[in-house]
Amino acid sequence: MRETANLLPTVLNAWNRNNLILLNLLRLMPEGGLGVRPLDDGPTIAQQLTHLHAVRLSLVEENAPEFVPRLVPDLRPEEEWADERHSARIAQMLRTSAVAVHDAVQGQMATGEAMQSHYGHPLLMLQHLIWHEGYHHGQIKLALKLAGHPIADRDAGPLTWGVWMNKEPQ
Numbered sequence: 414m415r416e417t418a419n420l421l422p423t424v425l426n427a428w429n430r431n432n433l434i435l436l437n438l439l440r441l442m443p444e445g446g447l448g449v450r451p452l453d454d455g456p457t458i459a460q461q462l463t464h465l466h467a468v469r470l471s472l473v474e475e476n477a478p479e480f481v482p483r484l485v486p487d488l489r490p491e492e493e494w495a496d497e498r499h500s501a502r503i504a505q506m507l508r509t510s511a512v513a514v515h516d517a518v519q520g521q522m523a524t525g526e527a528m529q530s531h532y533g534h535p536l537l538m539l540q541h542l543i544w545h546e547g548y549h550h551g552q553i554k555l556a557l558k559l560a561g562h563p564i565a566d567r568d569a570g571p572l573t574w575g576v577w578m579n580k581e582p583q
């Protein structure tokens with residue numbers, strides 16, 4: 414019988430894996446990929462990634478504001494859909510907001526209370542974000558394919574599905 418009393422570390426580990434997969438997607442991005450738009454009037458891939466960062470920080474701010482990190486100007490999502498084309502800066506944003514979400518959920522779990530604005534349980538915020546980011550992951554991969562710059566399954570597999578399936582603790 415597995416211990417079910419404290420699944421929090423496993424759930425937080427899943428969140429960290431989700432972020433690692435996004436960072437890996439950024440690493441796999443073909444030359445010029447950040448500027449690709451799935452639709453003529455739609456956001457670029459870069460904008461989708463900064464949107465993810467901004468949504469994370471907004472949800473933390475609305476629900477557990479004490480965990481909003483003090484951000485250097487470059488990492489502040491002044492504009493939700495910023496068209497940031499520097500991959501290293503986007504990666505830094507995603508790392509920072511991932512820690513903020515992790516700490517907010519962990520902190521809120523410790524209080525035993527619901528989140529301040531939305532969600533009856535802190536883990537639902539985490540699940541919501543994983544769902545949101547998986548949605549954009551698919552959109553980004555499809556956009557690259559439509560633009561003629563697909564990421565090959567053999568390259569993406571180990572850095573996406575492989576991260577979820579890795580049996581080693583991360």
Ligand code: NI
Pocket residue numbers: 464545549
């Ligand atoms: Ni979205």
